[in-house]
Amino acid sequence: MVKIFAGFRKTNNRAIAGFLLPFVAAGLASVLVLGFDRESRPLQLWVPFVTVIPLILVLGLTLSLKSLPFIEKLGDKDYAYSGLVLNIFFILFYIASLIYYLCAASPSASTPG
Helix, strand or coil, X not given: CCCCCCCCCCCCHHHHHHHHHHHHHHHHHHHHHHHCCCCXXXXXXXXXXXXXXXXXXXXXXXXXXXXXXXXXXXXXXXXXXXXXXXXXXHHHHHHHHHHHHHHHHCHHXXXXX
């Protein structure tokens, strides 16, 4: 029996998933920010913003880190390291935006100085 896919090697799926998950988190954040009015539905915006998005980013970081030992065997070095850098960048960006949101929503920020 002839193997049809004999020339193909396995893919480092963890690296590719770790690379794509920060974009999924950014897309979800964009939908939440652009799709909901902050004043009329704060709970519907807040709950996914502080639960789902960080979970996606942590999952992407975990998958990127778990893909590193498989680079020699499966390849996809560019996806593994790019995913790692993107996840760290998006996590830092998320933390900065969360701090900005909390500071902008605080009562002292809205009073004239």
